Amino acid sequence: MLRPEPGNAATAARIASAGHDALRLPFFAVAPLDWTPPDPAAHDALILTSANTLRHGGTALSTLRALPVLAVGQATAAAARTAGYQVLLTGTADAAQLLALAETHGITRALHLGGRERSIPESDIVAAAIAVYASEPLPITAGQIAALDDTVALLHSVRAARRLSELMPCRAHLRIAALSPAVRDAAGTGWAAAVTAATPQDAALIAAAITLAD
Incomplete structure:
Protein backbone atom coordinates (compact mmCIF):
# COMPACT_ATOMS: atom_id res chain seq x y z
CA MET A 1 0.00 0.00 0.00
CA LEU A 2 1.17 3.47 -0.87
CA ARG A 3 -1.23 5.55 1.24
CA PRO A 4 0.00 7.62 4.22
CA GLU A 5 -0.34 6.53 7.82
CA PRO A 6 -2.51 5.80 9.70
CA GLY A 7 -4.50 4.59 6.70
CA ASN A 8 -1.59 2.44 5.53
CA ALA A 9 -1.62 0.38 8.70
CA ALA A 10 -5.41 0.08 8.64
CA THR A 11 -5.40 -1.21 5.07
CA ALA A 12 -2.57 -3.63 5.87
CA ALA A 13 -4.58 -5.04 8.76
CA ARG A 14 -7.62 -5.58 6.53
CA ILE A 15 -5.47 -7.34 3.93
CA ALA A 16 -3.93 -9.56 6.60
CA SER A 17 -7.36 -10.46 7.95
CA ALA A 18 -8.30 -11.57 4.44
CA GLY A 19 -5.35 -13.96 4.44
CA HIS A 20 -2.94 -12.01 2.22
CA ASP A 21 0.42 -10.33 2.76
CA ALA A 22 0.79 -6.57 2.53
CA LEU A 23 3.87 -4.67 1.38
CA ARG A 24 3.75 -1.26 3.05
CA LEU A 25 5.40 1.66 1.23
CA PRO A 26 3.82 5.02 2.11
CA PHE A 27 4.54 7.63 -0.56
CA PHE A 28 3.50 10.58 1.62
CA ALA A 29 3.37 11.70 5.25
CA PRO A 137 6.42 13.24 -0.34
CA LEU A 138 8.62 10.71 1.41
CA PRO A 139 11.95 9.61 -0.08
CA ILE A 140 11.58 6.40 -2.10
CA THR A 141 14.61 4.38 -3.20
CA ALA A 142 15.09 2.45 -6.42
CA GLY A 143 15.24 -0.73 -4.36
CA GLN A 144 11.86 -0.03 -2.82
CA ILE A 145 10.35 0.53 -6.26
CA ALA A 146 11.96 -2.67 -7.56
CA ALA A 147 10.35 -4.60 -4.70
CA LEU A 148 6.93 -3.74 -6.15
CA ASP A 149 7.48 -6.00 -9.16
CA ASP A 150 4.93 -8.83 -9.41
CA THR A 151 2.71 -7.28 -6.74
CA VAL A 152 -0.57 -5.36 -6.80
CA ALA A 153 -0.28 -1.66 -5.90
CA LEU A 154 -3.29 -0.16 -4.13
CA LEU A 155 -3.85 3.44 -5.21
CA HIS A 156 -6.01 5.51 -2.87
CA SER A 157 -5.41 8.93 -4.41
CA VAL A 158 -4.63 10.76 -7.62
CA ARG A 159 -1.35 12.01 -6.15
CA ALA A 160 -0.21 8.48 -5.28
CA ALA A 161 -1.14 7.30 -8.76
CA ARG A 162 0.84 10.11 -10.39
CA ARG A 163 3.87 9.53 -8.21
CA LEU A 164 3.86 5.80 -8.87
CA SER A 165 3.69 6.59 -12.58
CA GLU A 166 6.74 8.83 -12.24
CA LEU A 167 8.74 6.37 -10.14
CA MET A 168 7.91 3.22 -12.11
CA PRO A 169 9.42 3.51 -15.61
CA CYS A 170 8.86 -0.19 -16.35
CA ARG A 171 5.25 -1.12 -15.57
CA ALA A 172 4.91 -4.50 -17.24
CA HIS A 173 5.33 -6.45 -13.98
CA LEU A 174 3.10 -4.38 -11.70
CA ARG A 175 -0.69 -4.58 -11.41
CA ILE A 176 -2.68 -1.69 -9.96
CA ALA A 177 -6.00 -1.40 -8.15
CA ALA A 178 -7.44 2.13 -8.05
CA LEU A 179 -9.97 3.62 -5.67
CA SER A 180 -11.84 5.46 -8.45
CA PRO A 181 -11.77 6.00 -12.21
CA ALA A 182 -10.00 9.33 -11.68
CA VAL A 183 -7.24 7.61 -9.70
CA ARG A 184 -6.90 4.94 -12.36
CA ASP A 185 -6.65 7.56 -15.11
CA ALA A 186 -3.95 9.42 -13.16
CA ALA A 187 -1.80 6.27 -13.13
CA GLY A 188 -1.62 6.19 -16.92
CA THR A 189 -1.28 3.06 -19.01
CA GLY A 190 1.16 0.20 -19.53
CA TRP A 191 0.52 -1.73 -16.31
CA ALA A 192 0.35 -5.51 -16.31
CA ALA A 193 -3.31 -5.16 -15.27
CA ALA A 194 -5.50 -2.43 -13.82
CA VAL A 195 -8.85 -2.52 -12.02
CA THR A 196 -11.05 0.02 -10.28
CA ALA A 197 -12.85 -0.58 -6.98
CA ALA A 198 -16.60 -1.13 -7.27
CA THR A 199 -17.11 1.72 -4.77
CA PRO A 200 -14.59 4.31 -3.48
CA GLN A 201 -14.06 2.53 -0.17
CA ASP A 202 -11.03 0.77 1.27
CA ALA A 203 -12.83 -2.58 1.56
CA ALA A 204 -13.87 -2.47 -2.10
CA LEU A 205 -10.34 -1.51 -3.17
CA ILE A 206 -8.88 -4.42 -1.21
CA ALA A 207 -11.40 -6.80 -2.79
CA ALA A 208 -10.41 -5.59 -6.26
CA ALA A 209 -6.71 -5.98 -5.44
CA ILE A 210 -7.21 -9.51 -4.11
CA THR A 211 -8.98 -10.42 -7.34
CA LEU A 212 -5.87 -9.32 -9.26
CA ALA A 213 -3.54 -11.06 -6.83
CA ASP A 214 -5.39 -14.36 -7.15
Missing part, protein backbone atom coordinates in the same frame (compact mmCIF):
# COMPACT_ATOMS: atom_id res chain seq x y z
CA VAL A 30 0.53 13.94 6.40
CA ALA A 31 1.33 17.00 8.52
CA PRO A 32 -0.87 19.81 9.89
CA LEU A 33 -0.79 23.36 8.52
CA ASP A 34 -1.43 26.63 10.33
CA TRP A 35 -4.86 27.98 9.45
CA THR A 36 -7.44 30.41 10.73
CA PRO A 37 -11.09 29.35 10.89
CA PRO A 38 -13.58 31.68 9.21
CA ASP A 39 -16.78 32.98 10.75
CA PRO A 40 -19.13 29.97 10.73
CA ALA A 41 -22.06 32.31 10.05
CA ALA A 42 -20.62 32.90 6.57
CA HIS A 43 -21.23 29.27 5.62
CA ASP A 44 -24.12 26.83 5.55
CA ALA A 45 -22.16 23.55 5.44
CA LEU A 46 -18.72 22.04 5.95
CA ILE A 47 -17.32 19.82 3.19
CA LEU A 48 -14.86 17.13 4.28
CA THR A 49 -13.14 15.04 1.64
CA SER A 50 -10.79 13.18 4.00
CA ALA A 51 -10.62 12.11 7.62
CA ASN A 52 -7.17 13.75 7.64
CA THR A 53 -8.92 17.09 8.11
CA LEU A 54 -10.27 15.87 11.43
CA ARG A 55 -6.96 14.27 12.43
CA HIS A 56 -4.85 17.34 11.68
CA GLY A 57 -7.20 20.33 11.80
CA GLY A 58 -6.48 21.02 15.46
CA THR A 59 -8.56 22.86 18.02
CA ALA A 60 -9.73 25.45 15.49
CA LEU A 61 -12.14 22.85 14.14
CA SER A 62 -14.29 23.20 17.24
CA THR A 63 -15.43 26.67 16.14
CA LEU A 64 -17.14 25.10 13.10
CA ARG A 65 -18.93 22.26 14.83
CA ALA A 66 -22.35 23.85 14.35
CA LEU A 67 -22.08 23.48 10.57
CA PRO A 68 -23.62 20.36 9.04
CA VAL A 69 -21.06 18.14 7.37
CA LEU A 70 -21.03 16.96 3.77
CA ALA A 71 -18.63 14.01 3.73
CA VAL A 72 -16.99 12.12 0.89
CA GLY A 73 -17.14 8.46 1.88
CA GLN A 74 -18.30 6.50 4.89
CA ALA A 75 -14.92 6.66 6.65
CA THR A 76 -14.87 10.46 6.58
CA ALA A 77 -18.49 10.59 7.73
CA ALA A 78 -17.75 8.24 10.64
CA ALA A 79 -14.74 10.33 11.69
CA ALA A 80 -16.90 13.47 11.61
CA ARG A 81 -19.56 11.90 13.82
CA THR A 82 -16.90 10.73 16.27
CA ALA A 83 -15.60 14.31 16.43
CA GLY A 84 -19.06 15.59 17.32
CA TYR A 85 -20.32 16.85 13.96
CA GLN A 86 -23.73 16.28 12.46
CA VAL A 87 -23.39 14.63 9.06
CA LEU A 88 -26.02 15.89 6.65
CA LEU A 89 -24.89 14.08 3.49
CA THR A 90 -22.45 11.27 2.70
CA GLY A 91 -21.25 10.94 -0.89
CA THR A 92 -20.82 7.42 -2.23
CA ALA A 93 -18.53 8.26 -5.15
CA ASP A 94 -16.29 11.35 -5.29
CA ALA A 95 -16.32 15.06 -4.46
CA ALA A 96 -18.10 15.95 -7.70
CA GLN A 97 -20.95 13.59 -6.85
CA LEU A 98 -21.18 15.02 -3.34
CA LEU A 99 -21.37 18.58 -4.66
CA ALA A 100 -24.19 17.64 -7.02
CA LEU A 101 -26.03 16.04 -4.11
CA ALA A 102 -25.45 19.10 -1.90
CA GLU A 103 -26.91 21.36 -4.56
CA THR A 104 -30.21 19.47 -4.42
CA HIS A 105 -30.31 20.13 -0.66
CA GLY A 106 -30.04 23.90 -1.07
CA ILE A 107 -26.41 24.29 0.00
CA THR A 108 -25.02 27.56 -1.41
CA ARG A 109 -22.14 28.70 0.86
CA ALA A 110 -20.14 25.61 1.77
CA LEU A 111 -16.68 25.68 3.34
CA HIS A 112 -14.21 23.03 2.23
CA LEU A 113 -11.47 22.05 4.66
CA GLY A 114 -8.89 19.71 3.20
CA GLY A 115 -5.36 19.20 2.00
CA ARG A 116 -3.00 21.71 0.44
CA GLU A 117 -3.46 19.96 -2.91
CA ARG A 118 -7.10 20.77 -3.66
CA SER A 119 -9.20 17.61 -4.03
CA ILE A 120 -12.56 19.16 -4.83
CA PRO A 121 -13.78 20.60 -8.16
CA GLU A 122 -14.56 24.27 -8.61
CA SER A 123 -18.21 24.87 -7.74
CA ASP A 124 -20.54 27.79 -7.17
CA ILE A 125 -21.69 26.26 -3.89
CA VAL A 126 -18.16 26.23 -2.40
CA ALA A 127 -17.69 29.71 -0.94
CA ALA A 128 -14.20 29.05 0.44
CA ALA A 129 -11.55 26.31 0.57
CA ILE A 130 -8.91 26.23 3.30
CA ALA A 131 -5.95 23.86 3.55
CA VAL A 132 -5.48 22.45 7.05
CA TYR A 133 -2.96 19.70 6.26
CA ALA A 134 -0.37 18.75 3.66
CA SER A 135 0.77 15.40 2.30
CA GLU A 136 4.54 15.66 1.98
